[in-house]
Amino acid sequence: MTRNPVNVTVTGAAGQIGYSLLFRIAAGDLLGPDIPVKLRLLEIPQAVKAAEGVAMELDDCAFPLLAGIDIFDNPGDGFAGANVALLVGARPRTAGMERGDLLSANGGIFKPQGEAINAGAADDVRVLVVGNPANTNALIAASHAPDVPKSRFTAMTRLDHNRAVAQIAKKSGAPVTEIGNVTIWGNHSATQYPDLYNARISGKNAAEYINDQAWLENSFIPTVAKRGAAIIEARGSSSAASAASAALDHVFTWFHGTAEGDWTSMGIVSDGSYGVPEGLVSSFPVTTRDGNFEIVQGLEINEFSRARIDASVKELADERDAVRELGLI
Numbered sequence: 553m554t555r556n557p558v559n560v561t562v563t564g565a566a567g568q569i570g571y572s573l574l575f576r577i578a579a580g581d582l583l584g585p586d587i588p589v590k591l592r593l594l595e596i597p598q599a600v601k602a603a604e605g606v607a608m609e610l611d612d613c614a615f616p617l618l619a620g621i622d623i624f625d626n627p628g629d630g631f632a633g634a635n636v637a638l639l640v641g642a643r644p645r646t647a648g649m650e651r652g653d654l655l656s657a658n659g660g661i662f663k664p665q666g667e668a669i670n671a672g673a674a675d676d677v678r679v680l681v682v683g684n685p686a687n688t689n690a691l692i693a694a695s696h697a698p699d700v701p702k703s704r705f706t707a708m709t710r711l712d713h714n715r716a717v718a719q720i721a722k723k724s725g726a727p728v729t730e731i732g733n734v735t736i737w738g739n740h741s742a743t744q745y746p747d748l749y750n751a752r753i754s755g756k757n758a759a760e761y762i763n764d765q766a767w768l769e770n771s772f773i774p775t776v777a778k779r780g781a782a783i784i785e786a787r788g789s790s791s792a793a794s795a796a797s798a799a800l801d802h803v804f805t806w807f808h809g810t811a812e813g814d815w816t817s818m819g820i821v822s823d824g825s826y827g828v829p830e831g832l833v834s835s836f837p838v839t840t841r842d843g844n845f846e847i848v849q850g851l852e853i854n855e856f857s858r859a860r861i862d863a864s865v866k867e868l869a870d871e872r873d874a875v876r877e878l879g880l881i
């Protein structure tokens with residue numbers, strides 16, 4: 553039986569994440585090996601030519617699952633009929649730019665994109681925001697899409713989650729497949745809190761298994777939280793292949809589900825769980841199935857974790873207040 557292709561809109565298609573992401577989407581890594589996709593590439597007018605070059609290369613791969621590629625320079629056409637929307641394109645921070653300038657520049661991108669999703673995306677649309685500041689950009693987009701359920705808008709903290717898994721595997725000597733129940737709480741920023749206390753290694757409590765508080769405080773948390781900056785420092789540009797891989801993991805897990813007893817991390821609109829004010833887009837532990845998710849409830853939050861979650865959530869509240877003042881939400 554042949555399935556109808558799924559429309560996948562990717563913004564920032566000519567950028568460096570786009571270049572890693574699109575080929576793997578077309579190879580079936582986003583939705584699965586039996587689901588054809590139609591790519592809708594959205595770029596700014598100046599980058600359309602580069603996106604055309606990427607589309608030529610996609611053609612040249614002769615991917616069996618790739619049912620078509622269209623390129624757009626405006627959100628209204630780019631999001632029309634989108635079932636999955638990956639919002640990667642964003643305005644990067646440049647020298648001398650204040651946080652408010654960055655939020656304002658990105659508001660100019662994510663407000664019209666939210667409006668276009670509201671107006672023309674498919675009824676079942678699922679949105680992942682990758683472009684930074686991802687959580688607040690997702691908040692802006694969601695607030696301009698009143699007809700789309702808030703649960704359809706997510707921000708990417710899966711890269712942070714995967715980074716935490718890798719660090720725990722390295723420290724413990726266990727393979728990544730034995731690491732589970734990792735949570736990233738809060739913002740995709742240096743204030744994020746990767747939670748070792750509720751994580752598990754081969755079914756055992758990870759904090760007890762590793763039993764090294766100095767490593768947890770002075771190595772694990774800062775390494776994960778500042779990994780983006782470390783990659784920029786080493787590579788001369790921000791993470792791209794790992795970010796693309798995490799975006800694929802995020803969407804794949806959203807549709808195909810978390811493993812029994814495990815969970816993943818997603819930036820989602822808070823329902824007030826764990827004291828995170830309702831409406832903020834914060835990272836939580838979630839279980840997923842068939843394009844839906846539920847926050848894992850009842851986890852123990854010790855004093856150490858509480859202080860760090862609160863600090864990251866405060867940053868999210870400050871970002872929300874800043875975009876509110878700018879009239880972006």
Ligand SMILES: NC(=O)c1ccc[n+]([C@@H]2O[C@H](COP(=O)([O-])OP(=O)(O)OC[C@H]3O[C@@H](n4cnc5c(N)ncnc54)[C@H](O)[C@@H]3O)[C@@H](O)[C@H]2O)c1
Nearest residue numbers: 564566567568569594595599641642682683684708711795
């Ligand atoms: N959440 C995460 O974990 C994570 C990880 C890595 C990078 N990022 C962020 O992802 C974003 C993209 O990174 P990159 O390395 O691909 O950047 P890049 O600069 O290489 O590419 C960005 C692309 O977006 C395009 N673009 C800009 N405004 C647009 C708009 N309004 N509509 C459509 N396209 C637009 C640009 O033309 C460019 O081609 C950045 O904001 C980066 O900070 C997030």
Ligand SMILES: O=C(O)C[C@H](O)C(=O)O
Nearest residue numbers: 684779780781783790791
């Ligand atoms: O930190 C950044 O600016 C890049 C990105 O968000 C990352 O986490 O790699």
